[in-house]
Amino acid sequence: MSSMSGRLRIDTQAIKRNYALIDRVVGQSCVTGASVKADCYGLGAEGVLPALFDQGCRDFFVATIEEGMRARKILGDGANIYILNGFWPDLQQDFLAYQLTPVLNALDDIERYNAFSKENGRDLPALLHFDTAMNRLGLPQGEAQILCDDLSRLDAINVQYVMSHFSSSDDRSAAQNAQQNERFRGITKHFPQAKYSLCNSGGVFQSSDYHFDLVRPGIALYGGAPITGEENPMELVLRLDVPVLQVHSVKAGETAGYNATYKFERDSYVAVVSLGYADGVFRSLSNNGALYWNGVRMPFRGRVSMDLIICDLCDVPQNQYPAHGDVAEFIGNHQTIDDIARDAGTISYEVITALGRRYIREYA
Amino acid sequence: MSSMSGRLRIDTQAIKRNYALIDRVVGQSCVTGASVKADCYGLGAEGVLPALFDQGCRDFFVATIEEGMRARKILGDGANIYILNGFWPDLQQDFLAYQLTPVLNALDDIERYNAFSKENGRDLPALLHFDTAMNRLGLPQGEAQILCDDLSRLDAINVQYVMSHFSSSDDRSAAQNAQQNERFRGITKHFPQAKYSLCNSGGVFQSSDYHFDLVRPGIALYGGAPITGEENPMELVLRLDVPVLQVHSVKAGETAGYNATYKFERDSYVAVVSLGYADGVFRSLSNNGALYWNGVRMPFRGRVSMDLIICDLCDVPQNQYPAHGDVAEFIGNHQTIDDIARDAGTISYEVITALGRRYIREYA
Numbered sequence: 001m002s003s004m005s006g007r008l009r010i011d012t013q014a015i016k017r018n019y020a021l022i023d024r025v026v027g028q029s030c031v032t033g034a035s036v037k038a039d040c041y042g043l044g045a046e047g048v049l050p051a052l053f054d055q056g057c058r059d060f061f062v063a064t065i066e067e068g069m070r071a072r073k074i075l076g077d078g079a080n081i082y083i084l085n086g087f088w089p090d091l092q093q094d095f096l097a098y099q100l101t102p103v104l105n106a107l108d109d110i111e112r113y114n115a116f117s118k119e120n121g122r123d124l125p126a127l128l129h130f131d132t133a134m135n136r137l138g139l140p141q142g143e144a145q146i147l148c149d150d151l152s153r154l155d156a157i158n159v160q161y162v163m164s165h166f167s168s169s170d171d172r173s174a175a176q177n178a179q180q181n182e183r184f185r186g187i188t189k190h191f192p193q194a195k196y197s198l199c200n201s202g203g204v205f206q207s208s209d210y211h212f213d214l215v216r217p218g219i220a221l222y223g224g225a226p227i228t229g230e231e232n233p234m235e236l237v238l239r240l241d242v243p244v245l246q247v248h249s250v251k252a253g254e255t256a257g258y259n260a261t262y263k264f265e266r267d268s269y270v271a272v273v274s275l276g277y278a279d280g281v282f283r284s285l286s287n288n289g290a291l292y293w294n295g296v297r298m299p300f301r302g303r304v305s306m307d308l309i310i311c312d313l314c315d316v317p318q319n320q321y322p323a324h325g326d327v328a329e330f331i332g333n334h335q336t337i338d339d340i341a342r343d344a345g346t347i348s349y350e351v352i353t354a355l356g357r358r359y360i361r362e363y364a
Numbered sequence: 365m366s367s368m369s370g371r372l373r374i375d376t377q378a379i380k381r382n383y384a385l386i387d388r389v390v391g392q393s394c395v396t397g398a399s400v401k402a403d404c405y406g407l408g409a410e411g412v413l414p415a416l417f418d419q420g421c422r423d424f425f426v427a428t429i430e431e432g433m434r435a436r437k438i439l440g441d442g443a444n445i446y447i448l449n450g451f452w453p454d455l456q457q458d459f460l461a462y463q464l465t466p467v468l469n470a471l472d473d474i475e476r477y478n479a480f481s482k483e484n485g486r487d488l489p490a491l492l493h494f495d496t497a498m499n500r501l502g503l504p505q506g507e508a509q510i511l512c513d514d515l516s517r518l519d520a521i522n523v524q525y526v527m528s529h530f531s532s533s534d535d536r537s538a539a540q541n542a543q544q545n546e547r548f549r550g551i552t553k554h555f556p557q558a559k560y561s562l563c564n565s566g567g568v569f570q571s572s573d574y575h576f577d578l579v580r581p582g583i584a585l586y587g588g589a590p591i592t593g594e595e596n597p598m599e600l601v602l603r604l605d606v607p608v609l610q611v612h613s614v615k616a617g618e619t620a621g622y623n624a625t626y627k628f629e630r631d632s633y634v635a636v637v638s639l640g641y642a643d644g645v646f647r648s649l650s651n652n653g654a655l656y657w658n659g660v661r662m663p664f665r666g667r668v669s670m671d672l673i674i675c676d677l678c679d680v681p682q683n684q685y686p687a688h689g690d691v692a693e694f695i696g697n698h699q700t701i702d703d704i705a706r707d708a709g710t711i712s713y714e715v716i717t718a719l720g721r722r723y724i725r726e727y728a
Contacts, residue, residue, distance in 0.1 A: 002454045004428040038642035063671035064368040090366045135620045140612045168623050248504045256499045259532050278402035278717040283710050307427035346647050353642040
């Protein structure tokens with residue numbers, strides 16, 4: 001391997017096929033947008049956004065205005081870019097200059113944007129976000145009531161979509177999904193002329209009742225399982241291979257890594273790889289995660305270090321040990337981002353947004 | 365606040381004072397180097413390296429050759445740059461071109477580098493790394509014995525330092541520290557002409573017995589506590605402030621965030637901030653971490669989301685609630701990187717290497 005760092009391959013063709021699959025699932029009456037916040041969940045806006053656009057996506061959701069400005073530079077004029085974290089008066093001229101559409105999350109947000117729109121003498125576009133369970137962003141029930149009782153608060157705003165956000169769509173058994181859908185339908189009745197959007201990735205695969213006019217999948221585009229405990233219908237997008245730096249023997253009774261948290265029960269061999277928590281491999285994978293070498297699992301021994309991990313060759317035949325410079329798999333056919341998330345006690349979203357900056361990144 | 369993203373301030377003057385403190389602790393007979401791998405533990409090589417150089421540091425340790433090449437571009441010719449992850453034959457010409465000194469971790473490493481040095485007709489410089497407890501990188505005991513019995517294996521190498529690395533120097537009670545020191549002293553006897561290096565940050569503050577000729581602190585430079593459970597002698601380097609996006613009421617019995625993992629016991633108000641696990645705030649801080657507003661703790665409620673966190677205003681007087689655009693402290697005087705690490709069940713090193721790319725970064 002000609003680099004001392006890991007190689008992260010991002011298959012944009014697979015992202016396009018994942019987009020196409022979701023687009024088929026929701027059918028022709030529903031638009032398929034994309035959640036591309038946090039640098040496309042860490043995969044890289046410059047590589048991912050053009051692929052989605054090329055596949056027909058025109059509706060892109062980012063978190064901050066800074067992300068929106070960057071997306072506009074990449075995508076050009078043909079895309080709709082929505083700022084989930086709302087309108088920001090200090091940067092209001094950038095909303096105009098970059099044609100960014102805010103998602104309005106509160107009465108205050110609406111008041112500021114309505115005033116700004118009037119100042120500019122036109123109906124500026126916006127999405128309205130109603131909270132139906134999260135208590136995160138979005139109009140809480142009380143504010144929603146005030147707005148629905150006085151829609152003149154929106155008199156200078158072109159409401160393109162009314163939206164809400166699922167709290168538990170990764171969990172098919174959660175009663176909250178149907179409850180949120182019901183609340184959302186109640187809200188939509190106040191906006192008969194508008195279009196509606198409720199679904200993230202999980203919602204897309206839960207029920208066509210939830211699809212409405214626009215879906216906003218994220219993790220599924222990037223290959224993560226949309227619903228926990230069900231077969232993942234999405235295609236693998238990421239492959240991460242890392243070089244072996246050293247292979248050496250250890251004796252029974254010796255320990256591995258910082259603070260000696262692992263003791264070898266028998267004589268063994270280990271491979272030390274160029275990968276660590278600075279690359280986004282969580283320390284919670286200490287004594288818990290694994291790499292794969294020729295399809296054989298090499299469990300982590302001891303703590304994950306900043307730049308290094310010690311892997312046990314206990315299950316690798318001795319005549320097949322890796323050598324200096326060989327590459328082992330961290331993400332790929334043998335270990336998915338959901339597998340890693342399970343071992344680390346988190347979700348695939350955090351696994352991929354944490355992917356570090358040292359990897360050689362290749363887009364194919 | 366004129367940005368929708370958090371503002372991360374990196375006080376390079378404090379880094380310089382931390383360097384100066386360590387330099388005083390080890391005294392004039394010992395050189396103070398710096399561990400600057402992983403982009404200076406996530407703080408940014410372009411901002412941090414010149415400050416350390418300006419304070420007199422000339423010995424810089426990075427993990428990979430890619431990091432070394434970048435450091436050389438920033439530092440110019442006057443610095444010694446050591447590649448901890450060893451020699452890499454595929455990139456051997458870059459070691460010459462960028463004047464990078466490998467840390468040789470195995471007999472194989474030594475053999476390859478010795479041959480390369482001979483090809484180039486000169487004594488190329490290197491450090492020798494002996495493992496004394498970690499079973500990570502470094503010559504294991506068996507390989508060390510072979511080398512010490514036949515030092516002609518090094519006949520074309522200019523050994524600048526013989527080194528090892530502490531496993532448990534953050535723990536003053538660990539017997540391993542004195543054991544490693546003893547083993548290391550045994551090895552040094554085979555290299556009477558060389559200079560020696562053993563200490564990371566913890567070692568510096570453990571004992572002057574461990575200082576030898578060169579110390580290589582990392583976390584202490586960046587403000588982290590070198591020894592767990594003792595008063596931190598280092599100065600605060602990082603401040604991270606994040607904007608409030610929305611303040612709203614919640615009712616007793618309602619839940620917060622994904623999968624409804626928190627239920628409010630009484631009517632309350634929450635502040636939703638522009639910060640999430642995509643910014644390096646671990647999901648393990650769900651229902652566990654906090655922000656500070658005017659010095660008052662605002663505990664996280666529910667799960668940390670990718671871009672958002674819900675904070676409870678339970679302890680903030682109602683007439684002092686933050687407003688849209690106000691900024692709250694995540695890292696600063698009220699909450700150190702060690703505090704966050706404790707709450708997240710990890711170490712300060714992981715907290716800072718995980719700091720995300722969305723922040724507006726300011727170096728002062």
